[in-house]
Amino acid sequence: MATAQLKRAIFFAPAITVIILLVDSNVMAGVKAYPSENVITFHATGQPGGLIDAEKAIDINVKSAPKDWAVRYQALTLKGSEGEISPDRISVNSPYTIEYEKMDSPRVVVKGDNEVTTPIKTGPVQFRLQTTWKDKPGTYTGLLVSPDGAQSINVKLIINPFTSMILDPASVYFEALGFPRVFDAASEIDVKVSSNYAGWTVSCMATPLSLTDKGSDAISNERIFISSANTKNYRDEGAGGGFKKMNKSVILGSGNQTPPVDLDRLRFRLLTTWTDKPGVYDGDIIFTFMVSP
The missing domain is CATH 2.60.40 (Immunoglobulin-like)
Incomplete structure (x- = not known):
């Protein structure tokens, strides 16, 4: 027999991590908000073609804001030596979204009606990414930016072979x-x-x-x-x-x-x-x- x-x-091919720092020209003054994490990380293991959650959920710390304020975030393209990941494949779920919403346009993650004079913390804010078979193994990086003046969040995606x-x-x-x-x-x-x-x-x-x-x-x-x-x-x-x-x-x-x-x-x-x-x-x-x- x-x-x-x-x-x-x-x-395995070595991957080069590239951090892309951009300045949003549409930043609106008034809201001072900071995420509890400076980086959100996705780790794609196993068979491609599914949804993966970020390793951690984050909170948004609002130090000050005027009346009727909101903090929105939008994803930028993730880039790596092996290609790109489009923003519409990243989604967010917060107390102010309907389930998970694609981040190719600004999405509200926290908001309020009253002026903020004492720091507040709101969350959790969760992130999810859609993988495909066309994503090559490697490391991809990008940003979540806020048109409302909140601190940007670095994004890191690691795709395993x-x-x-x-x-x-x-x-x-x-x-x-x-x-x-x-x-x-x-x-x-x-x-x-x-x-x-x-x-x-x-x-x-x-x-x-x-x-x-x-x-x-x-x-x-x-x-x-x-x-x-x-x-x-x-x-x-x-x-x-x-x-x-x-x-x-x-x-x-x-x-x-x-x-x-x-x-x-x-x-x-x-x-x-x-x-x-x-x-x-x-x-x-x-x-x-x-x-x-």
């Missing part, structure tokens, strides 16, 4: 009964892959099969064959047209920033000979997931 094992080769490969089933089994010839595996293997890297390639190769408890007796990996979409035009190498020997790495597919996708179903064959001793043989089919930033 040949067992399929998953091995990944992942290379993500790759996934699922094999179903996770093993290959041959039952070689009768005279030596080419045998098909008992089942085919489905491969599902996903990655937020700019480029990826999946390949596999087989190890020789060793007779259990008798390591000196082996079946060469030149007699193990695979058929996939990428091998359909291969000439007959001993197991029929479209089947490729697995003594060398065989590319199964490639792509970029891919949500979960099924590769073509994999078929396997084994060629036995009269010199193969009866018994149970074990080996590996090694799958490699190579990525590039």
Whole structure:
């Protein structure tokens, strides 16, 4: 029985943090307000395409304000060495919003009817960000700015690399009964892959099969064959047209920033000979997931 094992080769690209400081030309005098945190941080781990909450909620400390005042915040584009995150993907929830509201325009996070002469604290103010499969791993930074004179808030987004490969089933089994010839595996293997890297390639190769408890007796990996979409035009190498020997790495597919996708179903064959001793043989089919930033 040949067992399929998953091995990944992942290379990480260093990210450069860029802090962008902007001055809003529409600052309105009168309100003196400060957030309880100078930075809000989002950490995107796991499968992309979902909503992530900032690590902390914040309060808004208002030191002074005239009658009928409000503090609004608007998000600016987050930028990093790997791209940009648009403001409409950041949203805010406060006592003065309706659930979460997109921050591509100013959103009220705190307000009051009466003049503020004694400092007050209002909150919590919570932030959320929508991730997508097109977001490359790296660090992105930007600002939340207030047209009402409140202190700006730095925003930091860290997107972790993500790759996934699922094999179903996770093993290959041959039952070689009768005279030596080419045998098909008992089942085919489905491969599902996903990655937020700019480029990826999946390949596999087989190890020789060793007779259990008798390591000196082996079946060469030149007699193990695979058929996939990428091998359909291969000439007959001993197991029929479209089947490729697995003594060398065989590319199964490639792509970029891919949500979960099924590769073509994999078929396997084994060629036995009269010199193969009866018994149970074990080996590996090694799958490699190579990525590039």
